[in-house]
Amino acid sequence: MADIAAHKGIWVFAEQRDGRVQSVALELLSEAQKLAADLGSEVSAVLAGDEAIESQVQMLFDHGAVNVYLVTHPELKEYRTAPYTRAVVELIKQYKPEIMLIGASTQGRDLAARMAIRLNAGLTADCTGLAIDPEKKILLQTRPAFGGNIMATIITPNHRPQMATVRPKVFRKSKVKNQNSKVIKFKPTINAEDLLVKILQIVKDESVKVNLQEAEIIISGGRGIGDPKNFKIVEELAAVLNGAVGASRATVDAGWISAHHQVGQTGKTVAPKLYIACGIAGKIQHLVGMQDSDNIVAINKDPDAPIFKVATYGIVGDCLEVVPALTRKIKELRG
């Protein structure tokens, strides 16, 4: 318990790919500032890479980091589990943060789990809400549990840092101007045993044409579209609106569309300006992935479908008629 008092500050792991800080890190910095205000604490970012990564430091300051721990080593240019774990754990042991937030990306999930074991710390994966307990001043980590049927709030009172991963787009990034920002340079010790895995080549998956999490407009199809070939009407509406195509898990499980398109608890979390749900019931596991969208249009033939509870606009009707009619009208309006 004595050691707990020695841990101070909220840290965000600033995930980078191809030398560029990922959006999820900036989203976490924004949320970390609210937590820091409640905790009376400071927000820091941990940026790891080779020497060239220093170019990304300013972006972290611009999004709320007061300190940036710049962890550089030639072997940290690309992400690999062992050297990254070694470097970040060494940094944590030296500087002792109270809270560590990491994006729940493939990289972050891998790193967070490994770090938690090395540090003997608790870790709550895929949080959808974070807060500070006003009395105990510990991190309240909320996430769906039991298949999304309840929201569980998890605490890790006896170990530090308190660690949580959060999926991209759960929080919104915001720009801030910080005075007194500071870079703390750190050279980790990386051993031969950390370098057993070598990256020979990085091949981008060209089949992933959708970047749902970056799209401002998403048109999603559910089982109500009736047939895999009817995804064509969803794609046509997406094309006229310059949007991306999403899907419910029922359609993914049925093999109608690839899992890259799935929105929801076990798919992607999205928050576009416009989300159009076509023939989607709106079960809680789907809603947790899209309910923070600015505007939600639901098209469903059942007036009691739960999707209407979160919809800004609801259309009760057959999506096989409504969706092509919308596409026609938008084409007409746009000449």
Ligand SMILES: Cc1cc2nc3c(=O)[nH]c(=O)nc-3n(C[C@H](O)[C@H](O)[C@H](O)COP(=O)(O)OP(=O)(O)OC[C@H]3O[C@@H](n4cnc5c(N)ncnc54)[C@H](O)[C@@H]3O)c2cc1C
């Ligand atoms: C642990 C767990 C994780 C899960 N993760 C996810 C997830 O990430 N994402 C996800 O989506 N689901 C997830 N699910 C599944 C989820 O519970 C639902 O089963 C799924 O979302 C249902 O998909 P759907 O709405 O397309 O299909 P259905 O539930 O079959 O609903 C189809 C809807 O279409 C309407 N409809 C039918 N015909 C028409 C028509 N012609 N025109 C208009 N409307 C019509 C119906 O009224 C109905 O509301 C998860 C479940 C579990 C247990």
